[in-house]
Amino acid sequence: MSTPKQQxxxxxxxxxxxxxxxxxxxxxxxxxxxxxxxxxEGNFLRGFVDWMVHQLNKQSLFQGRVVVAQPIPSGRVAELNQQDGLYTLILRGTQDGQVVDQREIITSISRGLDPYTQWQEVLKCAENPAIEYVVSNTTEAGIAYNPADRSSDQPPVSFPGKLTAYLYHRYQHFQGDATKGMVILPCELIDRNGDNLKRVVLQLAAEWNLPLQFQEWLTKANHFLNTLVDRIVTGYPAKEMAQLQEELGYTDQNMDTGEIFHLWVIEGDAALGERLPFTKAGLNVKWVKDMTPYRTRKVRILNGAHTSTVAVAYLAGIDLVRDAVHDQKVGQFLKQAVFEEIIPTLDLEKSELQQFAAAVLERFDNPFIDHKWSDISLNSTSKFEARVMPSLKKYFEKQRVLPKRMTFSLAALFALYYGTEIRDNKLVGHRNGKEYFVQDDLPKLEFFRDVWQKYEKAELSLEQAVAGILTRFWPQEAQELPTLASEVAFYLQDILNSGIVSSLEKCS
Ligand SMILES: NC(=O)c1ccc[n+]([C@@H]2O[C@H](COP(=O)([O-])OP(=O)(O)OC[C@H]3O[C@@H](n4cnc5c(N)ncnc54)[C@H](O)[C@@H]3O)[C@@H](O)[C@H]2O)c1
Ligand SMILES: O=P(O)(O)OC[C@@H](O)[C@@H](O)[C@H](O)[C@H](O)CO
Incomplete structure (x- = not known):
């Protein structure tokens, strides 16, 4: 029997x-x-930026730590503080044909703050001249304008609201000193994250009637950088915990896991690269003039492959990405989607894209990474819009026909979102006679529920249901792609009648 371990x-x-x-x-x-x-304070930042800062510190290249503010009322800063900010990061995969299993305690987080109970503490950080960098990852939902935010809120609800209040406090404390601006590195996977964050911060500063000089300071003294992040981070390894605790000799409620591969592309000038010497430390960080090609390649191929396969694989009874790569039918669907429908739409060098895609498939096949389709399925409607729809449209523009697999994947998504009940804010679906729960914005889930209720009462035909969903989520595409509704309805009818695995034959 194992002895109890210390935390x-x-x-x-x-x-x-x-x-x-x-x-x-x-x-x-x-x-x-x-x-x-x-x-x-999520898994991704702890397995990516905080890991990088730790690597810099080990080489005495930065000599600085990270204070973490939790962006929403629920979070894990209390758990981080219980361990003095420490956690174990396990990075696993194959590198140059060798199995790599790196385990290290990451020390870069100094403490966690909860802005909902410690807002003054957060603002105190703005008074610290040594804190010159802001890093964020608040999911794709985080960089959004919230008209209800006010400068007097403690704290404002949205992340841009909190950042605007933080920067205004810094501006006031240092009386507009132009040398006290911040370098802001958002990691959210939205297009031109830095530009978008800056736009919302400037909008809030204007709406809050903050002085014009502050708005000028925001633009001139601060650098909002566009960045693109890439690493598969799979979080707390619940299934392996008992064994890992035995091997490590302690318990760790903040443990995190991910792959070895990492890439951070930052649009910024070389001088900033000197101040944050990730590259010098041997990390795969690229300072570039234009991050657009890197983003397009990664989001369309890697995230596009995930999002176009998620419903197909999950409904076929496959839980992990790796298992889908190996499945004869779903694996073929995934590869055909990437090589025959996504890559041909990208205006980048083809052999380089093929190499990138092959490397992505190898990463998906990582024997040590249990990446769950159910995790990837979170907010699939907005992910489909950003990660798959552009490929589908571009393919149609070039070929004048719809790409079979992308169209099928949309039908599969509608099948995944097939449910007539919402429970605990989740749509209840069924797979092989068992319930599963779809997570997305509640109004979107309610829309699906209402459509499927009407369909079941025969108030709508399947074609009408599909056309209604397309018009709600993709009104422009519903108009511009004349056969989209009928083709999606054709595949969906087959999925509902025969099951997804058999239907896949229709698009092979
Ligand atoms: N996990 C990965 O492999 C990976 C890789 C690259 C990028 N990402 C990006 O990172 C994001 C977070 O992933 P994670 O794995 O760290 O998840 P996580 O659940 O561990 O962390 C999510 C973080 O986002 C915050 N958040 C959630 N909703 C928010 C909202 N509405 N406003 C502000 N903050 C909000 C949470 O407080 C938490 O800090 C994903 O959306 C993804 O786009 C993840
Ligand atoms: O993290 P999400 O939920 O935005 O998307 C799911 C995956 O596509 C994503 O996590 C990738 O694994 C990641 O973007 C790789 O860098």
Whole structure:
């Protein structure tokens, strides 16, 4: 029987692990001053940016830590603080044909703050001249304008609202000093994340009637950078926890897992690259003039492959991405979607795209990464819009016919969102006689529920149901692609009658 283990924290680290395999560094890096404020405490940032800062610190290239603010009322900063910001990151995969299993305690987070109970503490960070960087990942929903935000809110609800209030506090504290602007590095997967965040911050500053000089300071003294992130981060390894605790010798409620591959493309000038010397530390960070080609390639191929296959694989009874790659029918669907329908629509060098896609398929096949389709399916309607619809439209523009697999994947998405009941804000679907729960914005789920209720009462035909959903979510495409509704309805009818696996034959 295993003995109860102690929880990871600073005291435990210093007494038992420092200088050893899991903590190959000296105590000095645990006390570096705070230099970054991070909005977001999720798995991704902890497995990506915070890991990178830790690598910089180990090489004495940055000598700074990250104070983390949780962007919404529910979150995990309390859990982070219980462990003094420490957590284990496990990165696994194959590199140059060798199996790699890297385990390390990440030390870059100094503390976590909950803005809903510690807003003054968050603002205090704005008074610290050493904190010159903002990092964020608040999901694709995070960089959004909220008309209800007010400058007097403690804190404003939205992330851009919190950032505007934070920057205004800094501006006031340093009396508009142009040398006290921040470098802002959003990691959200929306197009031109830095430009969009800046746009919303400027809009709020104007609406809140903040002085014009502040608005000028925002533009001139601050750098809102556009960035593109890439690493598959799969979070807390619940299934393996008992074994990992035995191997590591402690418990860790903040443990995180991901793949070895990482890429951060940042649109910014070389001088900023000197201040944040990720590249010098050997990390795959590229400072570029234009990040657009990198973003298009990654979002259309990698995320596009995920989003166009998610409903097909899940409804076929496959839970993990890796298993779909190996499945004869679903694997073929995924590959044909990428190589025959996505790549031909991209105006980038073809052999380079094919290499990128082949590498993506290898990453999907990582034997150590259990990437769940159910996680990927979160908010699939907006993901389909950003990650798949552009390929579908471009294909039609070029070929004047709809791409079979992209069209089929839309029908599969409608089948995934087939349900007539909402429970706990989730749409209830059925797979092989068992319930599953679709997570998306509630009004969207309610729309699907209403359509399928009417369809079941024979108030709508399937064609009318499909046309209604297309008009609600993609009104422009519904008009511009004349056969989209009928082709989606054709596939959907077949999926509902014969099941997804048999239907796949219709688009092979
Ligand atoms: N996990 C990955 O492999 C990966 C890779 C690249 C990019 N991403 C991006 O990272 C995002 C988060 O992924 P994660 O794996 O860290 O998930 P997570 O659930 O661990 O963290 C989500 C974070 O977003 C915040 N958040 C959620 N809804 C918000 C809202 N409406 N406004 C403001 N903040 C909000 C949460 O507080 C939390 O900090 C995803 O949307 C994805 O686009 C993830
Ligand atoms: O993280 P999401 O939910 O936005 O999207 C699911 C996956 O496509 C995504 O996490 C990728 O694995 C990631 O973008 C790889 O860099």
């Amino acid at each position: 990871l924290n600073r005291d435990f680290l210093e007494k038992n692990l420092l200088g050893k395999e899991l903590a190959p560094f000296t105590a000095e890096i645990l006390d570096y001053p705070e230099k970054i404020i991070q909005f977001g």
